[in-house]
Amino acid sequence: MVTTLTPSTQDYLEVILQLSNGDRAVRITDIAKSLNITKASATQAIDILIDEGLVLKEKYGPVTFTGKGELEATKVKKTHKIIREFLTKVLQVDLEIADKDACLIEHVISPQSIAGMVAFLEKGNYEISDDLNLQKALVLLYSDQEDKQ
Amino acid sequence: MVTTLTPSTQDYLEVILQLSNGDRAVRITDIAKSLNITKASATQAIDILIDEGLVLKEKYGPVTFTGKGELEATKVKKTHKIIREFLTKVLQVDLEIADKDACLIEHVISPQSIAGMVAFLEKGNYEISDDLNLQKALVLLYSDQEDKQ
């Protein structure tokens, strides 16, 4: 089964990895709080992750990863980190905004684009220039509505 | 009403703009074909766009933009173009993949990150270097699962 994980599933995995922090027991309540959803929704979602062989859980017990689940969670986390770093270091986006963008982009971006970011970051010789006038670019961005293609 | 447009709505606007190409009549059938959905789904979606004041349409007639709809469509298109150009020119992603990524990222990325891309592209002095070894980066990307944070 080559199940492609949905954005929702990836978010759950990411939060579980975050909360486990190596070894801590991960509870439904904590997952729900982290994702700003109800416990009922978390329970239901975790049932799906169990069906997909990504996590394990006994009734009323904590959530733990399977090998597959931990691998997937780590991939998502890594992708998130690359995007966040690229946005902050190369495009000089504020950390908070970069992190939110990464949260969403991580679910849809191609491996090739991620690879491009990695290669760019590793190259290292992008100068951190203050002539990236973001404020100006932002203001002008959608003001010239008439330009072509 | 400060309606935030959903990704789906933005996709419809983008396709309608594409199909209209200035002045051509845009038909439900063409929208459905472009988005790979059924005509029934297109009809239903267009009804929603009408409710939101983004397009106009009479029974059995063609779809046309309102001012608001055309403005929104143009914004989405512009965002798409910026992302695609950034991915191809700066990160050297293949055009086809860059275009697909742009299709998805355009719905979730912040104005600040877009502004960062614009500023970067306008700066123009990113060298188009062949030491962005994408293939290598791609292979290595998810292979070192044990590294921290």
Added chain:
DNA sequence: AAAATATGTTAGGCTTCCCTAACATATTTA
């Protein structure tokens, strides 16, 4: 240990966005 609180589950419902099937209208072709 009984009561209070925290945690987890179940059932039923809602919205979005897609679907199929059946039907209605418009246009083209013979």
Added chain:
DNA sequence: TAAATATGTTAGGGAAGCCTAACATATTTT
């Protein structure tokens, strides 16, 4: 112009992912 085809609509349904309300179990506090 009648038949065939293309186009558009309507009705009903389904999966995903959330919700509330009610209930069940576990844990903590008194």
